[in-house]
Amino acid sequence: MKELKGACIIAQSGGPTSAINASALGAIESALDNPCITAVYGASNGIRGVLDNRLFQMDKEDREELAHLKYTPSSVLGSCRYKLQDPDTDEADYKRILEIFKRYDVRYFFYNGGNDSMDTCNKISKFMLKNHYECRVMGIPKTIDNDLSGTDHCPGYGSAAKYVATSCMEIYLDARVYDIGMITVIEVMGRHAGWLTAAAALAGDYAPDLIYLPEVPFDVEQFISDTAAIYKKNGKAIVAVSEGIQDKNGKFINEYGISSPQTRDSFGHAELGGLAATLVSMIKARRIFGSVKVRGIEFSLLQRCASHVASQTDLDESYAAGKAAVDNAVIGITDKMVGFKCSRDGGYKCELELLPLDVVANTEKRVPREWINEAGNGILQGYVDYAMPLIQGETLQQKENGLPRFARLKKIVAR
Amino acid sequence: MKELKGACIIAQSGGPTSAINASALGAIESALDNPCITAVYGASNGIRGVLDNRLFQMDKEDREELAHLKYTPSSVLGSCRYKLQDPDTDEADYKRILEIFKRYDVRYFFYNGGNDSMDTCNKISKFMLKNHYECRVMGIPKTIDNDLSGTDHCPGYGSAAKYVATSCMEIYLDARVYDIGMITVIEVMGRHAGWLTAAAALAGDYAPDLIYLPEVPFDVEQFISDTAAIYKKNGKAIVAVSEGIQDKNGKFINEYGISSPQTRDSFGHAELGGLAATLVSMIKARRIFGSVKVRGIEFSLLQRCASHVASQTDLDESYAAGKAAVDNAVIGITDKMVGFKCSRDGGYKCELELLPLDVVANTEKRVPREWINEAGNGILQGYVDYAMPLIQGETLQQKENGLPRFARLKKIVAR
Numbered sequence: 001m002k003e004l005k006g007a008c009i010i011a012q013s014g015g016p017t018s019a020i021n022a023s024a025l026g027a028i029e030s031a032l033d034n035p036c037i038t039a040v041y042g043a044s045n046g047i048r049g050v051l052d053n054r055l056f057q058m059d060k061e062d063r064e065e066l067a068h069l070k071y072t073p074s075s076v077l078g079s080c081r082y083k084l085q086d087p088d089t090d091e092a093d094y095k096r097i098l099e100i101f102k103r104y105d106v107r108y109f110f111y112n113g114g115n116d117s118m119d120t121c122n123k124i125s126k127f128m129l130k131n132h133y134e135c136r137v138m139g140i141p142k143t144i145d146n147d148l149s150g151t152d153h154c155p156g157y158g159s160a161a162k163y164v165a166t167s168c169m170e171i172y173l174d175a176r177v178y179d180i181g182m183i184t185v186i187e188v189m190g191r192h193a194g195w196l197t198a199a200a201a202l203a204g205d206y207a208p209d210l211i212y213l214p215e216v217p218f219d220v221e222q223f224i225s226d227t228a229a230i231y232k233k234n235g236k237a238i239v240a241v242s243e244g245i246q247d248k249n250g251k252f253i254n255e256y257g258i259s260s261p262q263t264r265d266s267f268g269h270a271e272l273g274g275l276a277a278t279l280v281s282m283i284k285a286r287r288i289f290g291s292v293k294v295r296g297i298e299f300s301l302l303q304r305c306a307s308h309v310a311s312q313t314d315l316d317e318s319y320a321a322g323k324a325a326v327d328n329a330v331i332g333i334t335d336k337m338v339g340f341k342c343s344r345d346g347g348y349k350c351e352l353e354l355l356p357l358d359v360v361a362n363t364e365k366r367v368p369r370e371w372i373n374e375a376g377n378g379i380l381q382g383y384v385d386y387a388m389p390l391i392q393g394e395t396l397q398q399k400e401n402g403l404p405r406f407a408r409l410k411k412i413v414a415r
Numbered sequence: 416m417k418e419l420k421g422a423c424i425i426a427q428s429g430g431p432t433s434a435i436n437a438s439a440l441g442a443i444e445s446a447l448d449n450p451c452i453t454a455v456y457g458a459s460n461g462i463r464g465v466l467d468n469r470l471f472q473m474d475k476e477d478r479e480e481l482a483h484l485k486y487t488p489s490s491v492l493g494s495c496r497y498k499l500q501d502p503d504t505d506e507a508d509y510k511r512i513l514e515i516f517k518r519y520d521v522r523y524f525f526y527n528g529g530n531d532s533m534d535t536c537n538k539i540s541k542f543m544l545k546n547h548y549e550c551r552v553m554g555i556p557k558t559i560d561n562d563l564s565g566t567d568h569c570p571g572y573g574s575a576a577k578y579v580a581t582s583c584m585e586i587y588l589d590a591r592v593y594d595i596g597m598i599t600v601i602e603v604m605g606r607h608a609g610w611l612t613a614a615a616a617l618a619g620d621y622a623p624d625l626i627y628l629p630e631v632p633f634d635v636e637q638f639i640s641d642t643a644a645i646y647k648k649n650g651k652a653i654v655a656v657s658e659g660i661q662d663k664n665g666k667f668i669n670e671y672g673i674s675s676p677q678t679r680d681s682f683g684h685a686e687l688g689g690l691a692a693t694l695v696s697m698i699k700a701r702r703i704f705g706s707v708k709v710r711g712i713e714f715s716l717l718q719r720c721a722s723h724v725a726s727q728t729d730l731d732e733s734y735a736a737g738k739a740a741v742d743n744a745v746i747g748i749t750d751k752m753v754g755f756k757c758s759r760d761g762g763y764k765c766e767l768e769l770l771p772l773d774v775v776a777n778t779e780k781r782v783p784r785e786w787i788n789e790a791g792n793g794i795l796q797g798y799v800d801y802a803m804p805l806i807q808g809e810t811l812q813q814k815e816n817g818l819p820r821f822a823r824l825k826k827i828v829a830r
Contacts, residue, residue, distance in 0.1 A: 016588075016589055016592045044594075045593070045594040048594055072588070073585050073588055073589065074585075074588035074589045074592050075592050078592060078593070078594060079592045079593055079594075080593065080594055081593065162817060162818075165818055166723050166818055166819060167717055167721070169818060169819055169821070170488050170489075170716075170717065170720040170721055170722060170723070170819075171716055171717070171720065173431075173487070173488055173489035173720060173821065174431055174488065174489045174716045174719065174720035175716065176489075177431045177489050177490050177493060177494045178460070178493070178494055178495065178496065179459075179460040179463055179493060179494075179495055184716075202818065203818070204818075206821070277692075295715070295716070297713075297715045297716060297717075298712075298713065298715075300710070300712045300713075301585075301586055301589045301590065301599075301710070301712060302582055302585065302586070302712075302717075304589065305585040305586065305588060305589035306582070306585055307585060308581050308585070308724055309723055309724070311817065388816060388817070391817040391818070392816070392817040393817065394814060394817075399809060401803060401807070402577060402726065402803070402806040402807040402808065402809075403577075403580055403581055403584060403617065403618070403619075403806070404581060404584055404585075406584070406588065406621070
């Protein structure tokens with residue numbers, strides 16, 4: 001494969017995770033060390049930074065400071081939820097991207113994100129090809145939702161899963177401390193796929209009594225009777241629900257209490273949240289529970305940014321994925337997403353593999369039905385065997401004064 | 416002092432913390448090792464376990480398993496919020512306690528709790544004295560609220576403060592990741608004292624922009640204009656509020672949105688919660704913020720049970736407090752609470768001291784006004800210097816399969 005000299009842009013998109021900066025670091029370090037790559041830019045706020053000509057010079061950063069990125073949550077370059085137009089209807093964004101690529105002699109583009117980002121990669125790559133501009137485009141996956149097709153799992157998922165499992169264990173002990181009845185409803189992120197909510201099952205003996213994923217239609221009456229049965233038996237009940245649970249007609253349960261039309265984000269997704277409160281109200285409204293104390297807990301942003309409890313396995317794999325994207329692009333690969341191929345028999349093994357972008361983009365991998373119990377309110381051993389290796393290893397995050405030491409970048413804008 | 420042979424009861428009360436079991440362990444281990452103490456009982460659910468004759472035999476537990484208590488959150492013996500009657504009006508509970516003490520030859524009573532528990536200790540001690548039953552009673556403090564008088568700080572506070580500071584740092588990075596306006600309101604526990612909310616300031620460069628404690632009357636208009644000023648300047652604003660903030664008339668802000676009478680707990684305290692949602696609504700209702708994204712985050716139970724991020728300093732001190740209660744009782748001390756006397760000049764030093772129960776009971780120590788800025792929306796260096804030593808040291812909690820290893824007790828009930 002012929003050598004391609006030029007600059008590279010690394011960009012981050014979608015919801016942040018505890019591990020996305022580990023991937024960025026893998027890509028940045030490999031790019032800085034590779035003589036083919038003449039300059040290393042980080043785009044501010046994903047593809048918006050390219051459109052707005054706001055590129056940070058990563059080669060001006062201190063290498064030791066950059067190394068802290070592995071343990072710094074959220075997207076250090078900033079993220080966006082901007083969706084490019086379909087190039088068949090409107091080429092303006094793509095023309096602008098090409099203009100910026102030419103201005104900085106960008107020959108490598110690495111996009112670190114979820115489904116939508118892989119789609120963006122794919123479209124940019126096709127546009128550059130059509131316009132005879134040589135540029136290698138690689139996707140680096142990340143999502144706490146773990147819903148990307150083709151890969152065994154996604155960078156960022158293991159850390160979020162470790163947070164969910166750990167927090168469920170702690171809540172289990174706290175929520176049964178009093179000699180009074182108590183029902184606790186825990187709301188976990190996950191719009192269409194229940195991977196992160198399923199992680200509650202990793203808490204084992206301390207797992208919630210009931211776990212509901214969006215993969216199975218949610219029936220309010222069944223939920224009430226499931227909860228009542230547990231509560232009657234134990235005097236306590238802990239329920240974990242995915243924010244995306246829907247009834248058999250596809251209506252989100254957290255919309256049950258909402259009369260006004262839902263706000264939608266720029267991708268047309270409904271903005272969820274407040275499900276725990278909705279379910280708490282439903283329980284309180286039923287006479288069968290008497291005057292039980294009912295509490296809703298939303299893990300909210302913490303489940304995606306709690307880097308202090310990140311999985312070191314996840315951070316190491318995320319770093320490797322970022323590094324592999326650059327390493328492979330330099331030797332001539334393009335239009336691929338770095339994925340993981342894992343085996344679990346006889347010990348966990350994880351290998352990197354390259355997947356075609358168009359296969360990955362815009363499809364969602366959901367929790368297999370056979371990993372959910374028949375009643376649709378619990379998680380089976382198949383999932384536990386799958387996910388347990390992903391949460392292993394305590395983060396090597398450095399502490400300063402008893403608190404996390406995050407990377408402090410200069411972020412010098414290229415002119 | 417004459418030697419007193421007999422059994423001891425250790426009980427836990429009030430809201431649990433990540434460190435209360437460390438204190439229990441200190442007391443249990445010292446009691447098990449002391450020849451004066453003939454049997455070691457743990458009361459199930461605080462004073463209720465005594466009244467209900469439900470005592471666990473701690474001497475039947477495996478010592479190695481007990482050792483995990485130092486790193487196990489929540490109250491392993493169970494807690495209660497039962498308040499004993501005033502003995503001048505109703506002696507029934509006290510007579511029952513005396514009966515149980517006599518049945519098990521209990522000569523030592525250790526109560527691990529907050530203000531109300533110290534009051535309970537005090538009343539029990541006085542009743543025993545009046546009835547010529549020799550019994551030594553010691554209080555072991557615990558509260559994430561840090562509001563006990565006489566002691567420099569309370570066991571449990573350092574761990575909760577470390578959770579709050581760490582989580583605020585992580586949220587800081589996450590909440591400014593998008594290229595859109597965003598306001599985040601974080602609700603922290605603390606009914607009358609703002610100690611735990613003040614811990615948000617420990618996040619330093621990553622601290623919330625505004626911090627409101629219940630020590631200063633809260634003015635909604637001032638809050639809106641403070642937030643608007645920060646938001647206008649930065650495009651983001653993060654606000655931390657104590658659940659107990661009240662207006663100048665003493666009305667809780669989270670009652671602003673509630674038309675029905677508040678539920679109150681068994682001590683007559685109003686049940687708080689949902690403040691973040693109330694403030695989020697207030698912001699959204701104002702036109703000056705436009706269509707900014709506003710998010711409320713409640714730390715909920717996690718702030719008091721997240722043992723995976725406990726302060727090792729706190730765990731060590733909590734253990735020492737429990738041990739000191741037993742050590743001192745055995746040599747003849749009674750009617751005291753173990754407190755901390757600390758100095759910070761030339762390095763942090765913490766010594767144990769014994770405080771009279773009646774001084775500690777039923778008073779609340781609040782954050783000094785001079786540690787809060789003049790505007791009442793920020794925390795000054797005096798507090799940071801005070802609290803920073805308390806969050807030092809990463810927990811030595813053992814992990815099993817990447818998750819916390821909690822103590823697994825047999826809890827054999829005495830007959």
